[in-house]
Amino acid sequence: MSLISAVNLTKVYGSGDTAVRALDNVSFDVEPGEFVAVMGPSGCGKSTLLHLLGGLDRPTSGTVTIDGNDLTNLSDARLTELRRHKIGFIFQFFNLIPVLNAVENAALPITLDGVRQAEAKEKATDWLRKVGLRERLDHRPDQLSGGQQQRVAVARALVADPALILADEPTGNLDTRAGEEIAALLRQVANEWGRSVVVVTHDPRIAAHADRIVFLKDGSIVDQTVLEPANGRNAEMVVEKMHAFGD
Amino acid sequence: MTIQTTLARRYLAGRKLRTFLTTLAIVFGVLVIFGMNTLLPALTRAFQSNVLAAAGQVDATITLKTGDTFDTAVVERVAGVEGVRLVSGLLNRTINLPADYLDGDPTLPDPASAVALVGIDVPQATSMHSYAVNDGRFLAANDADVAVISRSFAELIGVGVGDTLSLPTPSGETALTIVGLLPPRAQLGSEEVLVTLNQAQTMLEVPGRINTVEANFDVVDGDERAAIEQAILAELGESFQLGGLSANSELATNLGVAAAIFNLLGVLALLMGGFIIFNTFRTVVAERRRDIGMLRALGASRRTITGTFLMEGLIQGVIGTALGLLAGYGLGLLGVSLIGPLLGSMMNLDLGSPVVSPALVIGSIAIGVGVTLLAGLMPAMSASRVTPLEALRPVVGTVSMRRLAGIGFWAGVVLIALAVVALLTRHIAVIGLGAVAFTIGLILAAPALVTPVARFFSGLLATIFARSGTAQLAEGNLTRQPSRAAITASTMLIGMAILIMVASIISSVTVGFTQVMRRSLGSDYIFVPPSIAAWGSNVGSGAELAGSLRAVDGVEVVSSLRFAPSQINGSAISLLGIDPATYPQVSGLTFSEGDESAYDALAAGRGAILNAVLAASTGATVGDAIELLTPNGPQTYTVAGIGGDFLNAKIPTVYISQANIAADFNRTEDVLLQANLGEGADVAAAEAGMKDALRAYPQFRLISGQEYIEENLAIFDAAFYGLYAMVIFLAVPSLIAMVNTLAIGVIERTREIGMLRAVGATHGQVRQIVLAESLILAALGTVFGVVAGLYLGYMAVEALKFAGFPMVYIFPTTGVVIALVAGIVFGVLAAIIPARQVSRLQIVQALRYE
Structure with a gap:
């Protein structure tokens, strides 16, 4: 059974003449441990898709099921709880809380869940080491580099042991090298730790690490490509496809 | 420690200046309430133990009620x-x-x-x-x-x-x-x-x-x-009662009034503190929208978000209240050290230390912390409504309060209209309610008025600064967030409204009382006892003194007041005996009902003249029968007129003839005398003669009527300066509010300021924007405050008039001038810290600021 199953998702913003159809009848599954990249030109609806998958927003019609839970029928409180337990988020601007240090930021989801502070910190420290942040654990976000901040964000996404990681342009604010490292890290998240990862990105080199690439255009899926991990030409192929779909 | 507490603590520590300023507002409110309430009971306790001591050691003390x-x-x-x-x-x-x-x-x-x-x-x-x-x-x-x-x-x-x-x-x-x-x-x-x-x-x-x-x-x-x-x-x-003499009951009443006034001041100060916190929290919610969205995306519930903000409020409330309690106790100690020696020498009272009752501590804490939490509640609720999507938006959104402001505006207009209607009812309680409605209405309606008023003043400033751009930018900054500007101006509004109200009352009281004073103290000479109006403890003189004064060459007429304590319907009044024939010649009552013919009614039988304060509280009018408590039981008098003199204007007083006060109350002692000289009398000789007659009566002081009037006017002035000082004390929180809003404004617009500097604005120019903004804010508060104050002042004077005080409404020109000057001074003062903050900004850092 698929971990995520989106069926006939439609999202309309506004109404009447000004209505914008951001997503149009999109159906889409993600398997456990699968790494999926969603690509497409600006305004194609890829962020909207991510929001709907993560329960941050509600579809106009259609359903999203995560691990057997139909998100569209959940109350705000239940949805909040589901996000806390099943989904980890990674954002373009890292979105760390500026007044908390690295460990505290990484521990946030389980702290919010009521786990004892000592235990939460221990777990967060563990994950921070796994994602490659071994020092500066008690530093605040403004004392960390962009790559380091994003590692904290990845640790934060993983700390509650969610089945699904959603990332929105995770490398958009990083330099090339740091971007590569984060992309490799996400690959590791899927392979080594068995999470499903859905990444929305512009960056073909990130997408090249994925198992599958979904191309969106004007709110609809126009192509799905399964990549062979061993193929060294993946990145070039992604670029070609991007051009083909007008990005 | 929960995550809410950790976050609250860290966020507070992360913006120290702002935390300090908002906390200061709470400290101030608690200080006034707590400090004054430790001092006043100390005074009351001292007086009470005095009374108790007098009554001590015996099983029962029996006195007449009067x-x-x-x-x-x-x-x-x-x-x-x-x-x-x-x-x-x-x-x-x-x-x-x-x-x-x-x-x-x-x-x-x-x-x-x-x-x-x-x-x-x-x-x-x-x-x-x-x-x-x-x-x-x-x-x-x-x-x-x-x-x-x-x-x-x-x-x-x-x-x-x-x-x-x-x-x-x-x-x-x-x-x-x-x-x-x-x-x-x-x-x-x-x-x-x-x-x-x-x-x-x-x-x-x-x-x-x-x-x-x-x-x-x-x-x-x-x-x-x-x-x-x-x-x-x-x-x-x-007619009799058991227990000590209640000689100090008048004093106790005065202390009660003082306590009420100080509590009102404290509550107003806290109200301003509440506004400041409300304002700060709303800004903080706006600034932290992305953090909140992220927390929500990670699975923080709405309760967690609300809890974090309330926890911040709680921490500030607790710290502010604690410091306020300490400072308040300090104020109490200071008061004791200032008043204590005075009381010690004058009344042999030991003031002791400030009185801290558990109830007062609990009450102060409840008020201090309660106001903070309440002020933080609405922003905290609005924070919990931030969607997780906010975290993913690249630009920090602004809090839209427009819908709320629209409702507020119309609610405000309705309240103001109600207040005007209340004035027409001519009913004191309704007018009082109207005053409250008016203030709230103005505060609610203010956001909608910010834009036009700010535009007007920025035009004014533009001509003054003569440098195009800065004033307009400042205006834009304010009108962009009209409700925040309005809330800041509201704290100033309250301060200014009180100032103008007090000024209105002062000018109206002065004029009203001066008229009565010129009439009742219009005699050539007055023989004044040590304490005015506390007639009961003054030792007067027998008929011999008046007799010997009449015998002095040049003295044409001498008349006196005689005193007896009495009660009407169980409440104490001051009963004065006058000579209906001679009193109008040297002095005279100012009548609001009836006329001079009332004196004849006093001479003819048991007639009485009530002063306006008493008439208002009992509702008695001319022709009514009233029962005065005499040492031999109640006695019925008929009201012949409503009128009073200056010295007794504030005390419920009944005037009857000296013949009746002797017959019914056994009193023949003169407690105050007035004398006029004849036409062409030798003034020096007459004065010498009167002083001679007075030799055996050191309790009286001879003073000319004119001098005495001036003496009283000087007392008025002193009292009013005291009032003004108190009002200025109250204005401090509004200064804090302005500094706070401006400082927040600078933080919020850091990037914008960086941009301005990058395109060539000088340090001076960006400072000028802050100053202009501050001045416009101050102008807003002052204008609304003056309008509110004029209305409140008019209401207060009307209400006091109904209560029987001799008053004529006078426009408080001086007060308005003071308010305008204070407004400008505050505008400049409030700009100092934020302006320094602005000019210290590094351009590159400012541009990077998020």
Whole structure:
């Protein structure tokens, strides 16, 4: 059974003449441990898709099921709880809380869940080491580099042991090298730790690490490509496809 | 520690200046409430223990409800009651002493401003109390012109056994030889001068009369004692009461009023604090939208978000309240150290330390923390409504309060309309409610008015600064967030409104009272007792003084006031006897109902003139019958007019003829005299003659009517400066609010300021924007405040007029000028810190700021 199953998702913003159809009848599954990249030109609806998958927003019609839970029928409180337990988020601007240090930021989801502070910190420290942040654990976000901040964000996404990681342009604010490292890290998240990862990105080199690439255009899926991990030409192929779909 | 607490603590510590400023607002409010309420009970306690001490050591103290004198025979009637073991009759009267009476030296503080003359029946008193004379001897039953005082008092005034002590009395100054000294007085209160009952009766011109009976009972059981007390009251009738003399009740009332005023000030200060916190929190929610969205995306519930903000409020509230309590106690100590020595020398009262009751501490904490939490509640709720999507938006959104502002505006308009209608009802309580409605209405409507008013003032500023751009930018910054500007201006609004209201009342009171004063103090000369209006404790003069004054060459007419305590419907009033024939010649009442013919009604029978304060509180009008409590029971008088004089304008007063006050109240003592000279009289000779006649009556001070009016005007001025000082004290929180809003504005627009600097704005120019913004904000607050204050002032004057105070509404020109100046000064002051903050910004950092 698929971990995520989106069926006939439609999202309309506004109404009447000004209505914008951001997503149009999109159906889409993600398997456990699968790494999926969603690509497409600006305004194609890829962020909207991510929001709907993560329960941050509600579809106009259609359903999203995560691990057997139909998100569209959940109350705000239940949805909040589901996000806390099943989904980890990674954002373009890292979105760390500026007044908390690295460990505290990484521990946030389980702290919010009521786990004892000592235990939460221990777990967060563990994950921070796994994602490659071994020092500066008690530093605040403004004392960390962009790559380091994003590692904290990845640790934060993983700390509650969610089945699904959603990332929105995770490398958009990083330099090339740091971007590569984060992309490799996400690959590791899927392979080594068995999470499903859905990444929305512009960056073909990130997408090249994925198992599958979904191309969106004007709110609809126009192509799905399964990549062979061993193929060294993946990145070039992604670029070609991007051009083909007008990005 | 929960995540809410951690976040709250870290966020607060992360913006120290802002936290400090908002917390300061709470500190201030709690300080006023707590400090004043520790001081006032200290005063009350001191006075109460004074009264208790006076009543001490005996089972029952029996007096007339009016405090007046009664026949000695009452002692026998009390002694006859079953269960009463011992009785003692006394004549006890406080004698106010004129300034420098005891030491004769104006440069030194007076050792005492009043003494209690106590006439005792020696055999009765010695059977009840033990008088341990440790120097000289005690009084003997047939002593004349001798007295016993305490050693402490003797040392204070520098006399010993064998020396004489003179006291002013109605029959002229009396010299008493001190025959013995009692141990130093442990009790608080006025020093006692013990004399024989006969002696006191002669000195006070009340032969055969006493005013207190002390009784001791056979039993100690509470129920039985109560039964004996009931039996005594049944025997003596309803004119009598058990318990001490309530001589200080007037003082207690004044303290109560002072407490109410200070509490009102404290509440207003806290209200402003609440506005400041509300404003700060709303800004913080806006700034932290992305953090909140992220927390929500990670699975933080709405309760967690609300909790974080409320926790921040709680921390600030607790710290602010704690500091406020400390500072308030400091204020109490300061007050005690300032007032204490004064009371000690004047009234022999020990003020002790500020009184901290658990209820006050709990109340202050509840108010301080409660206001903070309440102010933070709405922003916290709005924070919880931030969607997780906010975290993913690249640009920080702004809090839209537009819908709320629209509702607020119309609600405000309705409230203001209601307030205007309330004024038309001419009903005090309704008008009072209207005042509250008006202020709230103005605060609600203010956001909608911010834009046009700000535009007007920025136009004004643009012409002053003559540098295009800065004023417009400032205006734009304010009108971009009209509700925040309005809330900041609201704190200033409250301060300014109070200022203008107080100014309105002051100018109206001054004019109203001056009119009455010129009439009632219009005589050529006035003979003034030590304490005005506290007639009961002034020792007046017998008819001889008036007689000898009339005999002075050049004096044409002399008239006097006589006093008796009385009650109407159980509440104390001041009863004054006037001579209906001569009083209008030297002075005169100002009538609001009836006219001069009322004097004839006073002469013809039991007619009475009520002053307006009393008429307003009892609702009596001309022709009504009123019942005055006399020492012999109630007596009916007919109201002949409503009118009053200056000295008694604030005290419920009834004027009757001197013939009636003698017949019904046994009073013949003149407590204040006024005299006019004849046409072409030799002024110098007449003044010398009057001073001569006054020689035996040091309790009176001779002063010309004109001088006395000026003296009173000076007192008015002093009181009003005090009021103004208090109002300025209140304005401090509004200054904090402005600094706070401006500082927040700078933080918020850091990137914008960086951009301005990048495109070539100088340090001076960006500072000027902040200053212009500050000035426009101040102008907003001042304009709204002046409008509100004028309305509130008019209401207050109307309400006081209904309550019977002689007032005419006067536009407070001075107050408005002060408000405008204060507004500009505040505008400049508030800009100092934020402007420095702005010019310290590094361009590159500012541009990177998120």
